[in-house]
Amino acid sequence: MEVAFPHVELSGSWVRGLIPIRPRGLLTRPVDLLMARRLASRLRTDTVRFHDLHRLQRTVSDLLVFQLDGQTVQPPLVVKHPRSSRAAASLAVGCEAVRQLTRDDRLDDWRRLLPRVEVCRLDERLPLVAEGLLPGVEGDTLLRRSPRQARCLAVAALRTVGDLHRATGRPERVTDRVRDWVDPQLAILCEEIHWCRKGRGAAAVEALRERLVRGLDGRTLTVAWTHGDFHPGNVLLSEERGTLTGVIDWASARPDGPCVIDSYIFVLTLRHQRGGRQLGRIVADVVRRGSLLPEDRRLLAEADVPPPDEDEAVLPLLTWLWHVAGNVAKSARYGRSHRWVAGNVVPVLKEVAGR
16 A cells, blocks of 8 residues: 655655656766766875776765775775765774774684775865775676576575674573663664654554563563664675675664564565565565565575564564665655655554554
8 A cells, every 4th residue: 555645735855756866877987987086185095087996976875985906006995985974974983893803803714894994084075985896796696697596695695694693692681771772773763754644654663662672571682783774775796606794884774773673684685686575565464464475484584583472573573664764864855755665664564553
């Protein structure tokens, strides 16, 4: 069921809400090229020509990203320039997480999968982060090229992030952590998404809070370093061998998160990418059924992710909450996009509230 938006005057904010969430690269490319060249010059490279800048893009999370290959700099770099204060804050979190993980001796060989932060200048007029370019192809790109590799890719990724959790985590009864895992994320939704602030939306948010607090209270979960946005686009793989070569974008990481969210968001976003349905509608179906689809449950079991002992929809709900709250915190584009809210937020809240 689609959410119906009331008739309003076409104010500036309403018009902005109709703009596609992804930036139009063709319209911004000339300006982006000039900015990328300025950023590259700050890295003390030799004269940078436009054809030295590779994979230039503006992301949904307000970043300008491009690569400098080994002919221009050593080592080859991925350069990120935040275009908003939110993007700068996210980059700062990611840099600090990578630095802490790199120094963590518990991880041993796992650290080879981390990007190396070469430059982190976020308190200057022209902020940037430069990371060493890891080998491999993004998982979502590999899936588009070879859809049949989905299961092997997913199992490899889930087992790899499971190694991170086992190395840094411990089982805990999470009663005392539940509010910290739920209330800040719900507050972000209410602050950033108009539909969540009043009426049916506010009631649905409260219903979600009660469902999560009740469902998580007394459970034992592994608390560990969590990536927080562990989807196929954030893992790198060798195209020839299918082995993981890197895990990128640590802007949502934290050292004491419910590690199960990394496994669940991978499975849920994999289903989204393979089927094309919005994530909110997939999670709403999970709530309606009371469990994941059998195929997704088998995938988690194959990767040694323990099944929930009760209310199987609670952990997908917590995962969804962290995912959407993380997105709207990183960029205002999400919360003000009517299409994104209607497909990714409203269906879940309506289902939790019993419509």
